Amino acid sequence: MSFVFADLFAGIGGFRIALESIGGECVFSSEWDKYAQMTYRANFGDIPYGDITKIEPSSIPDIDILTAGFPCQPFSSIGKREGFEHPTQGTLFYDVVKILKEKNPKAFILENVEGLITHDGGKTLRIILDTLSISINGQYLFFSQPDVRYHVFWSVLDAKDYGVPQVRKRIFIVGISEDISRDVPNFMFPPPIKHKEYIGSYVEENIIGYSISKHLQDSYLFKLDDGKPELIDRNSKIQVKTLCSTYHKIQRLTGTFVKDGETGIRLLSENECKSIMGYPLSFVIPVSRTQMYRQFGNSVAVPVVRQVAINLITSLRSHKVVLDDFLDKRRLIGA
Known part of the structure; x- marks a missing residue:
């Protein structure tokens, strides 16, 4: 046994x-x-x-x-x-x-x-x-x-x-x-371990439905010229910031967002969340996106x-x- x-x-x-x-x-x-x-x-x-x-x-x-x-x-x-x-x-x-x-x-x-x-x-x-x-x-x-x-x-x-x-x-x-x-x-x-994994290898492209509105980008995310929030794409050779259970609230200081989607900036996709937590892509998410972020966070x-x-x-x-x-x-x- x-x-x-x-x-x-x-x-x-x-x-x-x-x-x-x-x-x-x-x-x-x-x-x-x-x-x-x-x-x-x-x-x-x-x-x-x-x-x-x-x-x-x-x-x-x-x-x-x-x-x-x-x-x-x-x-x-x-x-x-x-x-x-x-x-x-x-x-x-x-x-x-x-x-x-x-x-x-x-x-x-x-x-x-x-x-x-x-x-x-x-x-x-x-x-x-x-x-x-x-x-x-x-x-x-x-x-x-x-x-x-x-x-x-x-x-x-x-x-x-x-x-x-x-x-x-x-x-x-x-x-x-x-x-x-x-x-x-x-x-x-x-x-x-010696080998490091970087987020760029896991970023998806042309993802629909996770976009952050232009209004929120202009009025909040990029209201200051301070290099925040953290933005990633397929070329990013970094490890992202800690995924928090409140990620769905779109926090500019702690969040990581992707240069992709309908408005040019979006939230992490389901598969990207799985990847940064070490879950298999086959893992089933039967709940809302808000709950998904809370659960992975x-x-x-x-x-x-x-x-x-x-x-x-x-x-x-x-x-x-x-x-x-x-x-x-x-x-x-x-x-």
Whole structure:
């Protein structure tokens, strides 16, 4: 059998695509947004469970790996306001911890925005690590008393370093259970690849229906002569700015637009969005364009997750948790 995983805060399934591509089998998913559920179902054939706060952890099947792109919330202010005993209680991360306690997976992969590092003066990340860790990035915490006992590794990775034509920095937090190794395991985040992908190779031409009106161009986009917004075409040898969930609002400072279309300037096409997030062109988008931009803007960059997952499985394999031929045989054996 393949290694099995749960896909929490699943969005449209970026984690699932990445892990299934290396032999994983998704046995549980959770996503509350009804439009993301529609896209998830169109591509995977099942509807994720809804509100994670209403899911009983014991009802989740046994899993080897837990993945979650959980929201960033200020633990200290919520806990203080509500009088909770645990600093994460009242946040969605608390539900992730409850599931980790109940299911005790061999490993987890968490993803969040880079701002998590400085969020709430650094308290948010510190509480996360304190809750999960018996070691952090190879340093054993001898006096720690975490809620769950994992060797935790974290780093900020940029999608442009892993074959994606987009600058997209995200923090990844990987945990390997103490049950797998009492000593610090030999996990390492994937190094940047030498080959760089540039957006020009993915720009489409003569696209209809994505144009930005001349009026909006003159009154807003180009109202200042400051080199903004970022414009691309087939000759652009750059990685584009981070795709945001609010891209549909046409923001001149953060947006990237294409020199094409009926008015000469247009929004990114569906296929261009797929390309800058590392999704296959066959991925089905059954929702409106506004929802599409929100969904891709909230998603993970699939190739980055895939590389992190490969390194994690390789580490588990070295501890005799997975067979040497896991990529071909799609099997995992018990620890």
